[in-house]
Amino acid sequence: MGQRPFQRWFLSAEPSSTQYYQDTMYQTVQMLLQHVTRETKSFSGTTPMQAEERLRTLFGESVSKNGKELHEVLQNVRNGVMEHTFQIHNPVTMAHLQCPPLVPSLAAEVVLTALNQSMDSWDQSGAATTIEQQMVRWLCEIYHMDEGDGIFTTGGTQSNYMGVLLAREAVSKKRWGWDVKQKGLHPNSSSLRILCSAEAHFTCQQSAAELGLGEQAVVPIPTDDTYKMSIPHLEKTIQSLKEEGLIPFLLFGTAGTTDFGSIDPLEEMASIASEHDMWYHVDAAYGGALQLSKQHGSKLKGVEQADSLTVDFHKMFYQPISCGAFLVKQANSFHYLTHHADYLNPEQDEEDGIPNLVQKSVMTTRRFDALKLFMSLQVVGTETLASMINSTLINAQYIASQLEQEEAFQLIHEPEINAVVFRLYQENWSEEQTESINLAVRNELLNSGKAIIARTRINGKVHLKVTILNPTITTKDIEEVIEAMKIIAGQEAGKWSKTN
Numbered sequence: 056m057g058q059r060p061f062q063r064w065f066l067s068a069e070p071s072s073t074q075y076y077q078d079t080m081y082q083t084v085q086m087l088l089q090h091v092t093r094e095t096k097s098f099s100g101t102t103p104m105q106a107e108e109r110l111r112t113l114f115g116e117s118v119s120k121n122g123k124e125l126h127e128v129l130q131n132v133r134n135g136v137m138e139h140t141f142q143i144h145n146p147v148t149m150a151h152l153q154c155p156p157l158v159p160s161l162a163a164e165v166v167l168t169a170l171n172q173s174m175d176s177w178d179q180s181g182a183a184t185t186i187e188q189q190m191v192r193w194l195c196e197i198y199h200m201d202e203g204d205g206i207f208t209t210g211g212t213q214s215n216y217m218g219v220l221l222a223r224e225a226v227s228k229k230r231w232g233w234d235v236k237q238k239g240l241h242p243n244s245s246s247l248r249i250l251c252s253a254e255a256h257f258t259c260q261q262s263a264a265e266l267g268l269g270e271q272a273v274v275p276i277p278t279d280d281t282y283k284m285s286i287p288h289l290e291k292t293i294q295s296l297k298e299e300g301l302i303p304f305l306l307f308g309t310a311g312t313t314d315f316g317s318i319d320p321l322e323e324m325a326s327i328a329s330e331h332d333m334w335y336h337v338d339a340a341y342g343g344a345l346q347l348s349k350q351h352g353s354k355l356k357g358v359e360q361a362d363s364l365t366v367d368f369h370k371m372f373y374q375p376i377s378c379g380a381f382l383v384k385q386a387n388s389f390h391y392l393t394h395h396a397d398y399l400n401p402e403q404d405e406e407d408g409i410p411n412l413v414q415k416s417v418m419t420t421r422r423f424d425a426l427k428l429f430m431s432l433q434v435v436g437t438e439t440l441a442s443m444i445n446s447t448l449i450n451a452q453y454i455a456s457q458l459e460q461e462e463a464f465q466l467i468h469e470p471e472i473n474a475v476v477f478r479l480y481q482e483n484w485s486e487e488q489t490e491s492i493n494l495a496v497r498n499e500l501l502n503s504g505k506a507i508i509a510r511t512r513i514n515g516k517v518h519l520k521v522t523i524l525n526p527t528i529t530t531k532d533i534e535e536v537i538e539a540m541k542i543i544a545g546q547e548a549g550k551w552s553k554t555n
């Protein structure tokens with residue numbers, strides 16, 4: 056028997072393979088650590104054009120014909136890529152709902168990519184499927200969905216899509232005895248309406264569009280002054296839609312809006328959904344993790360009544376992208392999705408008790424992301440995870456109280472989770488000036504690498520936002536960013552007084 060060809064390129068029991076794997080991983084970890092220890096800014100400030108030029112200089116052609124030494128490639132990746140990405144390990148990288156991943160979840164990524172299991176069928180995953188089922192059971196437990204079930208997804212976008220999809224199938228079946236899977240949309244589908252708050256995630260509209268209902272199907276309900284869905288407006292809207300002969304079939308709640316982190320009145324919405332026989336979906340992509348916290352879990356009260364639920368782990372559960380879940384209150388809701396493919400999940404398997412998760416997913420080949428959550432919970436434990444989450448809420452309160460005291464700032468809301476929206480504001484500034492100063496603050500911080508904060512618009516006006524996801528942030532970090540913002544704003548205001 057001769058030596059197998061290409062042996063070292065694939066992980067196996069052969070010494071040439073194990074040696075190469077070990078060297079590769081070792082060098083990679085070393086390079087990553089060099090990067091992390093060297094890079095203290097949030098961002099290098101590189102432009103898209105500079106990034107492209109730099110890569111061309113470092114790599115030449117972006118594809119190599121005869122291969123190169125790993126060390127050389129890694130070094131170029133460090134200098135050309137790592138250094139010019141957003142440094143998510145820096146606690147003042149706080150623009151978006153983008154978390155630093157837990158170290159045990161990084162270990163899990165090493166394992167799950169090496170095993171490369173596919174979660175569609177038992178015969179491609181084995182015990183990996185069991186882990187996902189266990190994680191889903193745990194989720195159903197913490198969200199009190201005793202008869203529930205769920206599936207891991209790529210994130211909130213996919214989970215929300217699945218919520219709208221199941222709601223559409225359910226209403227068509229109930230109202231018209233119509234099987235959308237078989238027959239396509241019912242002729243009256245254009246009268247279906249989805250109600251969400253004006254602050255709901257754009258994927259609610261996007262899902263309606265993708266699912267043939269059109270964006271016209273989505274009726275945004277105004278929020279109250281804390282950016283939560285206004286119940287009087289909701290009730291009035293349901294009534295007037297019904298009077299027009301339209302069919303409000305899906306109430307789409309949000310537990311943690313992307314801008315403000317506001318949590319809709321989930322309990323009242325649950326009763327209204329039930330009273331009007333509507334499917335109740337809750338998008339807890341952002342806020343779902345609060346369920347782990349003794350102090351803040353009650354903010355999600357009512358979530359257990361959701362027919363379907365979106366949770367993201369690549370936000371406040373500190374998992375690497377991508378990792379999310381979609382849960383349903385009644386396990387049999389998934390039958391709307393099930394398609395039996397003879398090669399993957401024959402009906403015989405179901406009778407034999409062999410789980411093929413493909414029948415609960417809108418994907419076929421699917422990553423073993425459940426292992427990340429599993430290993431994180433095993434190693435870190437729910438208590439520490441809850442403390443991390445609590446600490447981010449405390450820090451968000453801190454930044455809000457600091458901004459409130461500062462003359463230069465206007466705080467827009469009391470943070471409900473850890474997103475804080477504010478702006479630089481003086482009464483004697485014109486609107487144009489306010490806009491230009493706030494944008495300058497965001498851009499200057501970004502380009503100097505001092506911090507990454509977000510900009511958003513409220514009633515058309517530019518505002519700034521920070522999302523305190525990183526539990527390692529200190530009050531000193533926060534104070535330094537506030538100082539930096541004041542300095543930039545002062546300089547920018549100075550330019551205005553000179554030119555006007």
Ligand SMILES: *Cc1c(COP(=O)(O)O)cnc(C)c1O
Nearest residue numbers: 210211212256311313338340341
């Ligand atoms: C992040 C987010 C989404 C989208 O989820 P992805 O994981 O980015 O696909 C949906 N809804 C809310 C409230 C979110 O915060």
